[in-house]
Amino acid sequence: MRNRKPQTLIFGHRNPDTDSVVAATALSTLKNLLGQDATPYRLGPFNKESAYVFERFDVPIPELLGDVKVQVEDLDYEEIPAMERHHSVAHAYRHMQEHNVRTLPIVNDRNHLRGIMTMYDVAMSLIKGTDGNLMKISTVYDNMLYTLEGEPYTRIKEEIDGEIAVMSYHTQTIIDEKILHEKSIVIVGDRHEIILHAIEIGVELIIVTGGKALPPHFFDLASKNYVNIIITNHDTFHATKVINLANRIESIMRKENLVKFINSSNLEDVKEILEKSKHSKFPVID
Numbered sequence: 461m462r463n464r465k466p467q468t469l470i471f472g473h474r475n476p477d478t479d480s481v482v483a484a485t486a487l488s489t490l491k492n493l494l495g496q497d498a499t500p501y502r503l504g505p506f507n508k509e510s511a512y513v514f515e516r517f518d519v520p521i522p523e524l525l526g527d528v529k530v531q532v533e534d535l536d537y538e539e540i541p542a543m544e545r546h547h548s549v550a551h552a553y554r555h556m557q558e559h560n561v562r563t564l565p566i567v568n569d570r571n572h573l574r575g576i577m578t579m580y581d582v583a584m585s586l587i588k589g590t591d592g593n594l595m596k597i598s599t600v601y602d603n604m605l606y607t608l609e610g611e612p613y614t615r616i617k618e619e620i621d622g623e624i625a626v627m628s629y630h631t632q633t634i635i636d637e638k639i640l641h642e643k644s645i646v647i648v649g650d651r652h653e654i655i656l657h658a659i660e661i662g663v664e665l666i667i668v669t670g671g672k673a674l675p676p677h678f679f680d681l682a683s684k685n686y687v688n689i690i691i692t693n694h695d696t697f698h699a700t701k702v703i704n705l706a707n708r709i710e711s712i713m714r715k716e717n718l719v720k721f722i723n724s725s726n727l728e729d730v731k732e733i734l735e736k737s738k739h740s741k742f743p744v745i746d
Contacts, residue, residue: 467497467498467499468488468491468496468497468498468499469498469499469501469525469528470484470487470488470491470498470499470500470501471484471500471501471502471503471522471525472484472502472503473503474503474504475503475504475505476502476503476504476506476510477507477509477510478507478509478510478513480502481500481502481506481510481514481522482510482513484500484501484502484522485500485519485522487500488500499522500522501522501523501524501525502521502522502523502524502525503524503525504524506521529726529727529728530726530727530728531723531724531725531726531727532721532722532723532724532725532726532727532730532744533723533724533744535727537744538561540559540561540563540564540565541555541559542564542565542566542567542571542573543555543564543565543566543567543709544566544567544568544569544709545566545567545568545574545575545708545709545710545713546600546708546709546710547603547708547709548599548603548604548606548607548705548706548707548708548709549577549582549585549704549705549706549707549708549709549711549712550603550606550607550702550705550706551603551606551709552564552566552577552582552709553579553582553705556579562578562579562741563576563577563578563741564576564577564578565743566709566710566713573718573720573743573745574710574713574715575710575713575714575715575718576713576714576718576741576743577709577712577713577714578714578741581712581713581714582705582712584712585704585705585707585711585712586701586704586705589704590704590707590711590712591711593623594624594704595623595624596622596623596624596707597620597621597622597623597624597645597703597704597706597707598620598621598707598708598711599620599621599706599707599708600618600619600620600708601615601617601618601619601620601688601690602618603706603707603708604620604665604667604690604703604706605690606706607702607703607705607706608667608690608692608694608699608702608703608706609692609693609694610667610690610691610692610693611690611691611692612689612690613668613674613679613682613689613690613691614679614682614683614687614688614689615688616682616683616686616687616688617686617688620645620664620665620688620706621643621664622643622644622645622663622664622665623643623644623645624645624647624700624703625639625640625644625645625646625647625663626647626648626696626700627646627647627648627649627651627654631651631653631654631657634654634657635657640657640658640661640663641661641663642661642662642663642664643663643664644658644661644663644664645663645664645665645667645703646658646663646665646666646667647667647669647696647699647700647703648666648667648668648669648696649668649669649670649672649695649696650668650670650672650674652674652675652678655668655674655678656678656681658687659678659681659682659685659687660681660685662685662686662687663687664687664688665687665688665689665690666682666687666688666689666690667689667690667691667692667699667703668689668690668691668692669692669694669695669696669698669699670693670694670695670696671691671692671693672691673691674689674691718743719733719737719739719742720742720743720744720745721742721743721744721745722744722745722746723744723745723746724746
């Protein structure tokens, strides 16, 4: 929740004369000196006499106040740090845990709202995957490193786009049935014959689980064949369970028909939407 001091708005009568505007300015100055947050306003046009007085004493002219209706920005709503859409779902999930929130605003690099993501969306991504494909991964190398808490072995391409292949078959079965291809994202332990085969195929990415070291010549061969390799201390089960969280946030965020409010909107104008909507969280933008 936002922790801000209550602001006091001070103004005189409508169609203000000099006494009205000077009194509002003087009282707000006194209140600010006493540690309160007060701002002077006027409710109508500034006449020539008032303008002369304020100019003569070099005092800012109070702003015009159209009305005193409660606006959205006057509410004590939650200010949640947004995340950019290119970050991984894992980034967002840990961010939401840290800030104890279940709905997260997603922005572009200009801080413009582009969608929202909820804990429900995270859960469904683990069940259904991206676009209904649990095997599909489309992300960048850094997102994969973060999600798997891994270390780079070879880093050839930044973009990672492929399908998960967990190596549980016998090596000869994998070779004979041509299970691996250039778009395979291979999850494997220290089974060097399979890793070598994957490198020779030129797969998209190899994730070596268990934190096991690879023979030195694998580095040169993987670099020559443009194969990314990441080594993680996690076991194959854990890597397989969390790898979908490496996908970009934008792959699962909600971006259509968003109900959002401008912070300067009058509360009475949005009250009906709040009462009728099935949602409980709404983005507030400026």
